[in-house]
Amino acid sequence: MNIFVGNLNYNLTEDDIRDIFEEYGELNSVKVISDKFTGRSKGFGFVEMANDDEAKKAIEELNGAEVEGRNMVVNESIEKKRDSRGGGGGSRGGNRGGGGFNRRENNFRSNY
Template structure:
């Protein structure tokens, strides 16, 4: 399971987020997506922890907590939906068929 952290301060760094979540258990991964055009943070992050029970405890404890001046949203991350009809396309560029 991956955790979504929303409404993050744009000042939050990966080390800051890991610091908060390591108090609940071992952090496996932390990603802060950047805007493709500007390279700036988008105000959310994803954290994956080693133990799923630790992830759930972090979600329960940190939901709507003020952190770095903002009330963060902490939820189970939902699978990404890429198309308008809600179906995800897992297909790449493909090959040129003649």
């Protein structure tokens, strides 16, 4: 099960998160998300646990737990499905825009 872990102290590392979650069971992976320019933590990450029952117990016990002065937000991570509707980029030549929002009709329209 994939678990979202948020409201993390910016100084926590993947090893710190691993130490916290290993008490509940086997981990497949731990990832703290960091800013690509500064390398600084964005204050959230993901933990993947091998066993769903252990993951649910970790979520139940760790959600709201204080770690390094902050109360963690811990819940099951639901993968976002990509939505094929709506605006978006343009053509490669850059001479056409993507879709836009038409206030009058309250729906998306294409500029093509």
